[in-house]
Amino acid sequence: MSEHFSDDASDITAQAADWLQRREFWNWNEADQAALNSWLDQSLSHRIAYTRLGAAWTRTARVAALKTHGPRSNVAESLSRSKTFFRLAAAFALVAAVGVGVASYFQAPAEKTFATALGERKIITLADGSRIELNTNTVLRAQLGDGHRHVTLVHGEAFFDIRHDAIHPFSVVADGHRITDLGTKFLVRAQSNRLEVALMEGKAAFDAADGRMKSPIVLVPGDALVVSDNQIHTMQRTAKGLANELGWRRGMLIFDNATLGEVAAELNRYNSHKLVLADPRTAAIRISASFRTGGTEDFSQLAHVLLGLKVEERNDETVISR
């Protein structure tokens, strides 16, 4: 940025806004920070303008927790990771799988276990350039090398970005099912007797690991699949719905028209300090919101300030009631 000593207020405001958006939305390194500091040091007016914009921007964070649903905002999309998801999934039910087939089991050569703690994320890069991103509280066992590309998602959630190799297919086993990639990006989440698979790019085959399905389901981009109570449901998701589903990769949880109960359950996956909704009516309140994965406090603040709910801090939990 060129040296600029203009006293023109709107000019200074524009520069401050540019710095703020750069820091907020783009790669930001130490050199950028140094450049910003030197701009701020140039004049007290710079500092004031930057502080003024920053203060307003911070206030938008508090209210940004509620999404806009005006007729002019095109952000409405009513699918979320949760009950809504499941209800719609059920409505589009395609398969109730019962069948007999032949299982092909693999033998594990060398096994390695990867795990994340509550709130932790981890990226595993494989020798072939494939990447696996583990979300919070996840355990994944991998049999890799020597031509093997097999992993087992013991529990939790992982995003897979896999280089296709027809000779050495990559497969994920989770909750008794196997996903075999045909060159893809996909998400697998296995949690309390419920398995979700969503495919972002490429193609993958989904099969029961014990071969009881007659034939695998081939997933194409936008497909989402839920297995629960031995029922398999598939549905199409929009690009945006899938992007929301992957918000955690940026440390964000994004909800569209979800209940407080669902939001709290999601946040609780990431934090040891748990959110507890005292009664079903409170848990049923619907919101559209974005939170940082560590945003337990943002949630209770939203509940208190915007929804007028009671918030009570106990030892390692926050209880929210009407």
Place this chain on the structure above:
Amino acid sequence: MPHRSGEGPSASEVMAWFAREVLPLEPLLMHFLRTNWRNSGDIEDLRQDVYLRVCEAAQEEYPAQVKPFVLATARNLLINRARRERVVPIEAIADPETLNLPADVPGPDRTVVARDELRRLQAAIDHLPPRCREAIVLGRIEGLNGREIAERMGIAERTVSEHLAKGIAALAEILHGQNSLTEGKP
């Protein structure tokens, strides 16, 4: 009078004080400036000058009473400027002491304030130009970064930057109360 007693507060301390004590007075200050200065094109510059003087003074010592200090600073500034430009009779610049300023009413409870703020933000976002609004919504509410916004909107990253910067400045105007877009609505 401010006295010099060694080192004053640091720049960041002054800025924290400014955000906490002075910025909430912006609607009042803008009301004062608009009522007493005819040329609306000068208002943003005047506001900046008031803030600059107030913060310069605070670097020496924080004023005991912020609101009277800010308004007195504004008034002095207008008087000096009127003298220089010989445009407004000085008597015409109201003394904040006697001015019929919005009274300090006890605030409504925080829930109401926050809902009000939410409405303001909604109105603020709705009043942004469409592409600018889209960039802000994607960035602030959907949590996308600049590159992702560019991809989603199918526009150049440079243009995304411009939309975001414009949106940030416009939101500040509204949230700090220069343009009460929701005023007059039920």
